[in-house]
Amino acid sequence: MILVIAEQKDGRLNRASWEAVAAAQQLAGGQVPVKVAVMGSGVAVAAGELAQAAVAEVVAVDAEALGTYTPDGFVQAAAALIAQQAPQYVLLAHTYQTRDFVPTLAARLDRALITDVIAIRQADGQAAFARPMFQGKLVADVVPQGPAPHLVTVQIGAFRADAVQKGQAPVAAAGITVDAAAIRQRPEAPFQEAKQAVDLSQAERIVAVGRGIKAQENVAVAEQLAQAFGAELAASRPICDNGWLPMERQIGSSGQTVAPKLYVAVGISGAIQHLVGMKGSRTIVAINKDAEAPIFEIADYGLVGDLFELAPALIAELKK
Numbered sequence: 189m190i191l192v193i194a195e196q197k198d199g200r201l202n203r204a205s206w207e208a209v210a211a212a213q214q215l216a217g218g219q220v221p222v223k224v225a226v227m228g229s230g231v232a233v234a235a236g237e238l239a240q241a242a243v244a245e246v247v248a249v250d251a252e253a254l255g256t257y258t259p260d261g262f263v264q265a266a267a268a269l270i271a272q273q274a275p276q277y278v279l280l281a282h283t284y285q286t287r288d289f290v291p292t293l294a295a296r297l298d299r300a301l302i303t304d305v306i307a308i309r310q311a312d313g314q315a316a317f318a319r320p321m322f323q324g325k326l327v328a329d330v331v332p333q334g335p336a337p338h339l340v341t342v343q344i345g346a347f348r349a350d351a352v353q354k355g356q357a358p359v360a361a362a363g364i365t366v367d368a369a370a371i372r373q374r375p376e377a378p379f380q381e382a383k384q385a386v387d388l389s390q391a392e393r394i395v396a397v398g399r400g401i402k403a404q405e406n407v408a409v410a411e412q413l414a415q416a417f418g419a420e421l422a423a424s425r426p427i428c429d430n431g432w433l434p435m436e437r438q439i440g441s442s443g444q445t446v447a448p449k450l451y452v453a454v455g456i457s458g459a460i461q462h463l464v465g466m467k468g469s470r471t472i473v474a475i476n477k478d479a480e481a482p483i484f485e486i487a488d489y490g491l492v493g494d495l496f497e498l499a500p501a502l503i504a505e506l507k508k
């Protein structure tokens with residue numbers, strides 16, 4: 189059995205959980221049952237949503253002590269859940285929360301953890317999990333060894349949420365109790381850098397601006413293009429390093445990983461560290477004056493030309 193641990197916050201499912209379900213269904217190949225668990229306090233609605241997937245069961249791990257996320261609480265609950273369900277694989281989306289507690293969980297269980305998986309292949313009849321290494325320069329196929337369960341986190345955007353096979357699954361309560369006294373952390377309200385802190389991983393459309401924009405005052409051009417598309421504004425690293433846009437808008441290996449329906453790269457060359465953060469986007473449009481820029485290798489639509497001519501023309505068309 190393959191167990192997906194979905195993520196919710198205040199009862200709302202993280203969209204990336206669907207991607208983990210899609211990955212699990214692919215791994216199962218219709219041969220192995222898939223179950224989805226969701227942990228928290230008051231998870232009935234999230235569990236009901238997950239029940240629309242073609243899975244064997246949705247398991248609700250509902251405990252008051254899980255109301256506020258803590259690594260101790262989630263490790264405790266997940267360890268009990270895994271002991272109860274005895275899965276072969278445990279899949280999670282590679283979110284900040286997953287990164288926070290799953291390494292501890294793997295250490296607690298003394299089991300292998302393969303992170304940041306971008307594809308699942310078959311190698312000699314065994315599942316191999318592809319993950320980027322060395323800033324995306326290499327992709328390694330990793331086959332877990334040792335006893336089950338193997339823990340796997342899937343990179344955001346690597347699997348398609350809309351590829352999830354739909355169905356009707358029963359919801360069961362796990363009946364797991366969490367010992368609140370064993371939780372050492374007393375979290376304060378989550379840190380928010382900016383008032384309108386943006387979670388680009390949830391954005392449907394993104395316009396990203398790169399060094400081709402040349403000067404801070406020109407960022408307004410990209411901003412107007414983003415507005416015209418109804419998109420979030422993002423950037424390559426030099427733009428954020430220069431302080432022209434906040435760090436939270438950086439896309440790439442040291443920024444956010446995103447998979448919007450539309451990604452418009454404006455004056456971005458397409459360095460590998462940028463590509464690993466956005467190549468899962470459904471439709472990629474690149475505007476660059478250099479026809480040889482690597483961004484065009486992954487772009488669905490390429491506009492070769494000066495962004496200072498093309499962006500205003502696009503804005504004018506979009507406004508029509």
Ligand SMILES: Cc1cc2nc3c(=O)[nH]c(=O)nc-3n(C[C@H](O)[C@H](O)[C@H](O)COP(=O)(O)OP(=O)(O)OC[C@H]3O[C@@H](n4cnc5c(N)ncnc54)[C@H](O)[C@@H]3O)c2cc1C
Nearest residue numbers: 398399400424425440441442443455456457459462477495
């Ligand atoms: C450890 C490490 C981590 C990194 N992490 C990240 C990361 O998370 N995200 C990230 O983005 N980068 C990251 N980088 C940096 C990365 O290697 C590149 O340097 C960076 O992505 C380049 O940004 P850019 O494409 O905006 O700039 P450039 O590479 O300078 O490209 C600018 C592009 O604009 C085009 N251009 C110029 N003028 C115009 C014009 N008028 N009209 C149209 N096009 C024009 C040029 O042809 C060029 O292709 C990292 C690097 C390292 C070493």
